[in-house]
Amino acid sequence: MKKNILIILLVIIALSLPLFTGTYLLHIFTSIIIFLSLALSWDMMLRTGQLSFGTAGFFGLGAYASVLIVAKLGFNPIMSLLIGAIFSGVIAFGLGFIVLRLREIYFAITTLALTHVFSVIIRNLSDLTGGSSGTQLSNAIFDGDPIKIYYLVLIIGLLVIVLSEVFKRSRIHFAINSIRNDETTAKSSGIDVFKYLLFVFVITSAIQGLVGAVYAQQYAFVNPESTFSLNFLLLPIAMALVGGIYSTNGPIIGALILGLISEYLKLIMPYGHLIVYGVIIVFVVLFLPQGVYKPIKDKFLKSSIVGGDSNAHTKG
Amino acid sequence: MPTLKANNILKRFGGLIAVNDLSFSVEKGEILGIIGPNGAGKTTVINLMAGTLQVNKGKIIFNDEDVTNNPAHIRNRKGISRTFQIVRPLEDFTAIENIMVGALFGKGDKLPEARKKAEEICEFLNITNVNKHVDELTVLELKKIELGRALAADPELLFLDEIMAGLNSEETWELIDIIKKLQKRDIAICLVEHIMKVVKELTQRVIVLDRGQIIAQGPYSKVSEKQEVIAAYLGEED
Numbered sequence: 001m002k003k004n005i006l007i008i009l010l011v012i013i014a015l016s017l018p019l020f021t022g023t024y025l026l027h028i029f030t031s032i033i034i035f036l037s038l039a040l041s042w043d044m045m046l047r048t049g050q051l052s053f054g055t056a057g058f059f060g061l062g063a064y065a066s067v068l069i070v071a072k073l074g075f076n077p078i079m080s081l082l083i084g085a086i087f088s089g090v091i092a093f094g095l096g097f098i099v100l101r102l103r104e105i106y107f108a109i110t111t112l113a114l115t116h117v118f119s120v121i122i123r124n125l126s127d128l129t130g131g132s133s134g135t136q137l138s139n140a141i142f143d144g145d146p147i148k149i150y151y152l153v154l155i156i157g158l159l160v161i162v163l164s165e166v167f168k169r170s171r172i173h174f175a176i177n178s179i180r181n182d183e184t185t186a187k188s189s190g191i192d193v194f195k196y197l198l199f200v201f202v203i204t205s206a207i208q209g210l211v212g213a214v215y216a217q218q219y220a221f222v223n224p225e226s227t228f229s230l231n232f233l234l235l236p237i238a239m240a241l242v243g244g245i246y247s248t249n250g251p252i253i254g255a256l257i258l259g260l261i262s263e264y265l266k267l268i269m270p271y272g273h274l275i276v277y278g279v280i281i282v283f284v285v286l287f288l289p290q291g292v293y294k295p296i297k298d299k300f301l302k303s304s305i306v307g308g309d310s311n312a313h314t315k316g
Numbered sequence: 317m318p319t320l321k322a323n324n325i326l327k328r329f330g331g332l333i334a335v336n337d338l339s340f341s342v343e344k345g346e347i348l349g350i351i352g353p354n355g356a357g358k359t360t361v362i363n364l365m366a367g368t369l370q371v372n373k374g375k376i377i378f379n380d381e382d383v384t385n386n387p388a389h390i391r392n393r394k395g396i397s398r399t400f401q402i403v404r405p406l407e408d409f410t411a412i413e414n415i416m417v418g419a420l421f422g423k424g425d426k427l428p429e430a431r432k433k434a435e436e437i438c439e440f441l442n443i444t445n446v447n448k449h450v451d452e453l454t455v456l457e458l459k460k461i462e463l464g465r466a467l468a469a470d471p472e473l474l475f476l477d478e479i480m481a482g483l484n485s486e487e488t489w490e491l492i493d494i495i496k497k498l499q500k501r502d503i504a505i506c507l508v509e510h511i512m513k514v515v516k517e518l519t520q521r522v523i524v525l526d527r528g529q530i531i532a533q534g535p536y537s538k539v540s541e542k543q544e545v546i547a548a549y550l551g552e553e554d
Contacts, residue, residue, distance in 0.1 A: 170427070171420050171421075171426075171427060174409075174413070174416065174417050174420050174421075175420075175421065177406065177408055177409065178406050178409075178417050180408070181405075181406040181407050181408055181409070182404045182405075182406060182407075184368060184400075184404060185400070185404040185405075185406060185465075186389075186406075186417075187367075187368070187387070187388040187389050187392075188366060188367075188368060188388050188389075188392055188397070188398055188400075188466075189389075189392060189417050189418050189421055189422055189465055189469065190389050190392040190393045190418070190420075190421035190422035190423070190424075190469055191389055191417070191421045192389050193389070246408075
């Protein structure tokens, strides 16, 4: 009960945020929700035991698909978000047949390489993509109205959160957790390992494409350098690690903590903030390897944690 | 009609022939013992039958259907379950969740059905710590979970790979009783075992493997007296 009230309260705060914040704070929260969605999608793939470094790649593909379809074919920007998601999902589906035969560090390094391959291809298709100078749209989505953009991003963030919870509470949870723990046992217990890996890879890549699309539409701009930036890989991973992996709440809390801290640090020390930011991540990983969420949960929320969430158990 | 028929199975690991021209069958309600010295290929046979490994040659017929080319998860759904010699629990799950996995995917149950099924199995196997995590369980409990997950798929054919290893005498008898009850449910069971008292107590028939080939078969009491079986276990005198 206590937990439900907390969730409703948080959703109300999120929905009413534009009423009592200025454009600057709203912009920060928009960007936090974008990174939060990436962090969750990365974590959802990690729950299968596969460490993906392809987050920035599929983010970039979605961004490009969305911007190009508006620029070249005059699509509605909202529609183009869907196209971005589908495009990334379809590419992930095709590549999945190859990369999902790999495991562990080989999968990780291949997905990282894919990110680079995507950006090289896009850089070289200059007739279509504008090459290394990128493509600019005449207008940002909703004419750049920060409140509308905030709500759009919030809807996407909530969608990803709901999806992550569906993953945790359905048979998908049992399948991917089994695959992570012991693939041989999973296979002998009737689990189609490849099918589940492919499914999760496609869904999480589509999320990353969707988030990339909305990010690009917000700035009305893509170029290989900034769109495929490793920030869209490293920040989400840091957020998930700081908050706590294999859960929905962990990446959310991690994104809020790191998102707010980094903005604050930027204000007080414009030049050294990344050092402090890095030190915080190192300390959390060293002293709270399960992330900050689980210790908090164990201490304060024990009585109210019921059902599906007990599955969020992780090993340290 | 036998539940399982293996015809002329061959398995190579590089230059080593692990299983050579092996044929055997198991009937409904029968317990077949697979015995032999270390390295004879017993576990490999289970791996081949359950689909954990694929054969190089030969045919595997399950309930009159050729399953030779089916991967492990398909064979499990069709009714072939197994346990592992060294238990392979799913460590992020509780005892009951481990068993639910078998019902969810091997049998295709929905979540509530799978939970109910797992509860029944826990009762049948006398698992009391259903909500404990794997790292808090005893060896016997881990073995039971392994067996429970296999049973949750409602198998017609069950492979038990040295399920008694590491148990004390009392625990061994508890499992023997459980396996006898399974036999009454008309499940065909193949038992790989090193403890001969278990083989004697449970099996109707044994096949003796040595270097991937059957060197003797028949009831345990007959087979155990054969010269070539003793030689395979103890080595031959000059």
